[in-house]
Each structure stands twice: as C-alpha cells, then as structure tokens.
Amino acid sequence: NAGVTQTPKFRILKIGQSMTLQCTQDMNHNYMYWYRQDPGMGLKLIYYSVGAGITDKGEVPNGYNVSRSTTEDFPLRLELAAPSQTSVYFCASSTSPDRENTIYFGEGSWLTVV
Amino acid sequence: AQTVTQSQPEMSVQEAETVTLSCTYDTSESNYYLFWYKQPPSRQMILVIRQEAYKQQNATENRFSVNFQKAAKSFSLKISDSQLGDTAMYFCAFIYTSGTYKYIFGTGTRLKVLA
Numbered sequence: 001n002a003g004v005t006q007t008p009k010f011r012i013l014k015i016g017q018s019m020t021l022q023c024t025q026d027m028n029h030n031y032m033y034w035y036r037q038d039p040g041m042g043l044k045l046i047y048y049s050v051g052a053g054i055t056d057k058g059e060v061p062n063g064y065n066v067s068r069s070t071t072e073d074f075p076l077r078l079e080l081a082a083p084s085q086t087s088v089y090f091c092a093s094s095t096s097p098d099r100e101n102t103i104y105f106g107e108g109s110w111l112t113v114v
Numbered sequence: 115a116q117t118v119t120q121s122q123p124e125m126s127v128q129e130a131e132t133v134t135l136s137c138t139y140d141t142s143e144s145n146y147y148l149f150w151y152k153q154p155p156s157r158q159m160i161l162v163i164r165q166e167a168y169k170q171q172n173a174t175e176n177r178f179s180v181n182f183q184k185a186a187k188s189f190s191l192k193i194s195d196s197q198l199g200d201t202a203m204y205f206c207a208f209i210y211t212s213g214t215y216k217y218i219f220g221t222g223t224r225l226k227v228l229a
Contacts, residue, residue, distance in 0.1 A: 038159075042205065042221040046137055049191070050215055053143050058216065088157055094217075103207070105159035 002026050006091050006106035013081040013113045021076040021109050023091030032074040033103070034058075034066065036087040049074055081113045087112045103105065117143045118208050120220035127196045128228050134181075135191045135223045137150070137206030146210035148182070153203040162204070165189065192213045198229045 008037040013019055020105045025032065030051045035058075036042040036080060049068040066076040074093075077089030078085060088110050117140045127133035140147070152163040165173045165182050176210050177197075181190045193200055206220040 034216070043219045047218060080184060090159065092159075092217075095213075102161055102164060103160075103209075108157045 004091055004093055004104050004106040006109050010110045015080050018079050021089055023074045024042045024072050025093040029095055033092040034076045035090045038087050049070035083113050116218050118206050118218050120206055120222040121224050124224045126226045126228055130195055132194045133196055136203055137189045137220055139187050139208050143210040148189045149207040151205045162184045198227050201227045
C-alpha cells in the first residue's frame with residue numbers, strides 16, 4: 001500500500017536551474033495538492049487539482065507550474081530556481097470532501113537552492 | 115475567508131502528564147471537517163484525529179481526544195499520558211464540504227515532551 005509517493009527526497013539546485021518534483025498516488029483520489037513548508041513554519045498551498053485536466057493556484061503559485069494528465073500523477077515544475085524556493089515540498093491527495101475527507105501526505109521532498 | 119489559528123507556538127509537558135493544544139477557526143460554513151496532524155522530526159505528516167462538524171460527540175483515538183465547541187469555533191486536542199514519542203509539531207486543519215476543496219492549516223504548535 002504505497003499511498004502518496006514523492007521523488008526525489010533530496011535535491012540541491014543551482015540558482016536558475018529547473019526541475020520537476022514527481023508525485024503519484026495509488027488510492028484513486030481525485031484531489032491532489034502541493035504544499036511547501038519553510039523552516040519552522042506551517043504549510044502553504046502552491047497548487048491543487050480536483051481531477052485530471054483541472055488545476056488551480058493556491059496561496060503561493062509564483063515560480064511553479066503543475067499538470068494533471070492522469071488521476072495518479074501530479075508533478076510540480078520549478079522554473080528558474082531561486083533561493084526563496086528552498087523548502088520542504090509535500091504532495092498530498094484526498095477523496096472528495098463529502099466522502100472520507102482525510103488528506104494523505106507524501107514523505108516530503110527537501111529542496112535546497114544555492 | 116476561512117482561517118485556522120493556533121495561538122500556542124510552543125508547549126512542553128512532562129512525560130505521563132496531560133496537555134491540551136488549542137485551535138480556533140473562522141468560517142460561515144455549517145458542514146465541514148476538522149483534523150489534527152502530527153509532524154515529528156522526520157517531517158512526515160501523520161493524521162492524529164478527525165472530527166465531522168455535524169457530530170456533537172467529540173472524537174477520540176486512544177490517548178488523543180478533542181474538545182469540539184462548534185458555537186465557539188474551537189477544536190482543542192488533548193493528549194493524555196504523554197509519551198516521548200509525542201514530541202512533534204501539531205497542525206490543526208479544516209476543510210468544508212463545498213467550494214474549493216482546499217484544506218486550510220494552522221501555523222502549528224511545537225510540543226516537547228520532557229522525560
């Protein structure tokens with residue numbers, strides 16, 4: 001029972017480089033989310049998706065892009081990495097809010113931009 | 115706008131004692147769900163307990179229980195018989211069953227259990 005799987009777990013990027021954080025879930029959840037967590041802080045929503053082909057911005061979308069071509073996958077793209085994007089990134093998924101409602105998280109991806 | 119407030123940035127408790135973490139929220143919705151998540155030093159997010167707003171009975175999970183006061187928009191977490199493994203950051207979260215389906219998280223309470 002894999003749940004939500006994120007890769008890579010750790011990555012160091014140079015300023016200006018780009019990369020994609022991969023996220024996949026095997027629970028057939030319609031809803032998927034990307035959060036970032038800065039040191040000692042709470043979670044901030046970057047992007048979310050309510051189903052394949054549908055994405056929307058969260059609180060802090062600048063510098064990121066997402067796509068949702070399948071129910072299972074929700075990759076997060078960082079373009080032109082900046083030091084301000086140093087953070088821990090969490091992918092999450094859930095059923096629709098009128099059903100089980102629990103949000104399940106991946107183990108996090110530690111990203112450092114130098 | 116929906117908000118979740120955790121007014122205690124840090125707390126400590128002696129092992130085997132009881133501690134209560136507070137959470138208040140602001141919403142005009144009537145149907146919603148509330149959660150407490152635990153984040154140990156490993157940074158993994160672990161569901162502790164969940165409460166449906168339409169249920170008057172407070173949720174319990176072993177040593178963890180909540181005091182849900184809907185009128186006061188309060189959702190506190192009580193940890194009984196605290197253990198060293200309870201040391202973690204605790205996040206209160208909220209989602210309502212209509213609208214944009216975004217979970218809203220508080221800023222967290224860092225709990226340290228002392229031996």
